[in-house]
Amino acid sequence: MSSTIQTVSLGNCKPGFSGTIEGFTTSTDRETNGRIDQMREMGFAEGLSVEVLHQNPFGKDPIAVRVGVMTIALRRKEATLVQVQAT
Amino acid sequence: MNERQSPAGVSSQPVVAVVGNPNCGKSALFNALTGLRQKVANYPGATVERRSGELSSSTNLTLVDLPGAYSLTARSMDEEVTRQVVTGTHDIEAKPEVILSVLDATNLAQHLRFVLELRELGTPMVVALNMSDLAARERITIDVDLLSRKLGLPVVETVAVRKKGLDTLKEELVKAILAPPPAKMDFGTNVKDRQKAARKIATAATISEGIGHRTTRQLDAVLLNAIAGPIILFGILFLMFQAVFSWAETPTGLLEAGIGLTQSFFVDALPSGLLLSFLNDGILAGVGAVVVFLPQILILFLFILVLESTGYMARAAFIMDRLMASVGLNGRAFIPLLSSFACAVPGIMAARSIANERDRLTTILIAPLMTCSARLPVYTVIISAFIPNQVVTGGIGLQGLVMFTLYIAGILAALVVAAVLKRTVAKGQADTFLLELPKYQSPNIRFVLIGLYERARVFLRRAGTIILVSTVILWLLAIYPTAPIGATEPDIAYSFVGIIGSALEVVFAPIGFNWEISVALVPGMAAREVAVAALGTVYSLSGSEEMIEAGLVSVLNSAWSLPTALSFLAWFIFAPQCLSTIAVTRRETGGWKWPAFMVAYLFVLAYGASFVTYQVASYLLS
Incomplete structure (x- = not known):
């Protein structure tokens, strides 16, 4: 089992993907860490279920993601900061 | 009517700051508590609205609705005001006696994190566990007593739209004025730790998770659909x-x-x-x-x-x-x-x-x-005067x-x-797009009506002040000095407005504007549509505005060439005028630099577009 479980970046996921948040990119960059804090404040957290619900009709970016009970819209660039595991 | 009064001077009643995440039902609760006893003003020098209201109970309280924020780390001007007020570092607003922290019951873990951050401030707090009307139907059950014990704060369950729990909430707020600061509890000091603590409390206090928000999902499946979504939006x-x-x-x-x-x-x-x-x-x-x-x-x-x-x-x-x-x-x-x-x-x-x-x-x-x-009347008059009323194709006029x-x-x-x-001037990394898509709700009629009332009031006040004053000034300039005896031109030609018009005509001649148009642009500064009324006056018409418009169409048709008319339309696409826009830009950008820039660039574009339109049209029609 464990060999098939893969951690991927949320930024590369297509609508229909569902999984669990594993963690966030570790970074030494202040701006990136600030962004991660902001995403935590909005509702991203380890262990929460995620599901990519929609993507922008005109270019697949931004995406709308269900995080726990919330729906959050974000661009793929920020979504790459979130590591997820498919379920 | 005290909108401009400094917030600190509004009252000496105890102040309760209403704080919460965006989309937590904070404004609905605020509206339910204060109704029309609320005032919207601007913090002097800042551009964030201050929404406050009176709360009548055994002790009268002033409620201040602070902008929604996810945390005390400010990421926009709105959130910065919230941070300053609750930390007591705001220039004008005094530190509130009590914080009313609003939680959305359907998203407890997420909103609790902010409560844990707020309680560190040491200000007495009351927590409102609020349910939106749709959330109430999800049948979420939360152990309020347990939640209250875990947080060390009074918690009141409310359904703002049904006015449920409001009396208990008022009582708790009054009690909190004299309450000691919340007892010290350790919930960690960074986002991650508080997130964990919040989740633990939320899990313990939630008895039933509810049925989830299916409606929102189903609606989004259509409204955000790759094909239907944009079509519905347009x-x-x-x-x-x-x-x-x-x-x-x-x-x-x-x-x-x-x-x-x-x-x-x-x-x-x-x-x-x-x-x-x-x-x-x-x-x-x-x-x-x-x-x-x-x-x-x-x-x-x-x-x-x-x-x-x-x-x-x-x-x-x-x-x-x-x-x-x-x-x-x-x-x-x-x-x-x-x-x-x-x-x-x-x-x-x-x-x-x-x-x-x-x-x-x-x-x-x-x-x-x-x-x-405001540009509609201008477009309407010129189009009816110069564009033939004929069908192009397929019923499109x-x-x-x-x-x-x-x-x-x-x-x-x-x-x-x-x-x-x-x-160029606003160069720099564009901000990203990160936005919560809130649950759908049936429109809150109260919220909509209060919003409309507020807009109507602001609009009419503006008409009664800025526009009134500028109109009076322009009227004075248009009637003085009076025409000499035996004058051949209309009176207005001899007035200051006429003098200004003739001077401006030199500037506007290359784009096909005569002195009458140049004059009309001046009163058009007060509001763009006034240009129509001004043209009417200049062309010496009289009667009701309806008559001016009907009469003006035929007068313009004979007085202007087609290139002039097209040039005038092109001008109004950019229309670098309207004092209210300039004034609000000055207020919102905190100085004259940007409004000056705005007027300059709009003027250049308007002049350029009109110049090209006039010259090309004149060439083609000659």
Whole structure:
């Protein structure tokens, strides 16, 4: 089992993907860490279920993601900061 | 009527700050507690609205509704105000006696994190566990006593839209005034630790998870669908513009008739002379010309408030983000730009929600390019005078097509200007798009009505102050000095306005404007549509405004060449005038630099567009 479980970046996921948040990119960059804090404040957290619900009709970016009970819209660039595991 | 009064001086009653995440039902709860006993003002020098209200209970309290925030790390101007007020570092607002922290019961873990951060401040706190009407149907059950013990804070369950739990909440707020600071508890000091603690408490206090929010999911499956989503959005926008122009016809007509009747009444009741001219040509013609737009503005705001209140606006921002990103802005900028079709003033104020300072500035600077409702009378008169009323193809009229082209020209110009600004004066990394898509709710009628009332009040006050004063000044300039005896030209030609017009004509001759048009542009500064009334006066017509418009069409048709008319239309796409827009830009950007820049760039574009239009049209028609 464990060999098939893969951690991927949320930024590369297509609508229909569902999984669990594993963690966030570790970074030494202040701006990136600030962004991660902001995403935590909005509702991203380890262990929460995620599901990519929609993507922008005109270019697949931004995406709308269900995080726990919330729906959050974000661009793929920020979504790459979130590591997820498919379920 | 004390809007401008410094917030600190409003009352000496104990102040309760209402704090919570965006979309937690904070405003609904605030409205339920205060009703129409609320005041909206601006913090002096800042651009964030201060919404406060009286709460009558055994002890009278003042409630201040602070902008929604996810944490005390401010990421926009709105959130910065919230941070300053609750930490007691705000310049004017005193530190509140009590914090009322609002939680959405359906998203407990997420909202609790902020409560844990707030309780560190040591201010007495009351927690309102709020349910939206739809959330109440999810049958979520939370152990309020356990939650209260775990947090060490009083917790009251409320359903704002059904006014449930409000009395208990009031009692708790009064008790909290004299309460000691919350007992020290260790929930960690960073986002991650508090997130964990919040989750633990939420899990312990939740008895039943509820059935989840299926409605939102199902609606989003359609409204954010790759094909249906954009079609529905553009359908809603189409309906909105349709409504602004058709629904408003009757009330606008009634207002115009009312103003006309008042003018006739004055004509009958007063001897002709200065007083009559002042009342009729000055006040009623000037201020009245603006007031007749009230129905259109209210209809547009009705749409915007309903879209906001249902949660659809965030979806619109999501769909538009891609397009906005192509010019260096993000989806959030779509909302203020949409308001600007009614009037740039509320649009510019709505830009406050944009976190990034450069993005906000760019949005403010392009807002006047959205064709505001004040330009409609100008377009209508010129189009009826010069564009033949014929069908092009498939039932589409040529006049309507020209009108549509003018709107599109404004939008395209805005996109191009935004792209240029983001590469030059507002250069810098564009802010990203990160937005919660709230659960759909049936529109909160109370929220919508209070919003409309507020808009109407602000609009009429503006008409009664800025526009009144500028109209009076322009009227004075138009009647003095009086014409010499035996004058051959209309009186106005000898007045200051006439003198100014002749001077301006030198500047405007290359774009085909005669002195009459040049003159009309001056009163057009007060409000764009006044240019129509001014042209009427200049061409020595008299009578009600309706007659001026009907008569003006034929007068213009013979007085102007087609190139001049087209040039005039091109000018009004950019129309670098309207004092209110300039004034609000000064207030929102905190100085004269950006309004000056805005006027300059709009003037250059207007002049350039008119020049090209006039010269090309003259060449083609010669």
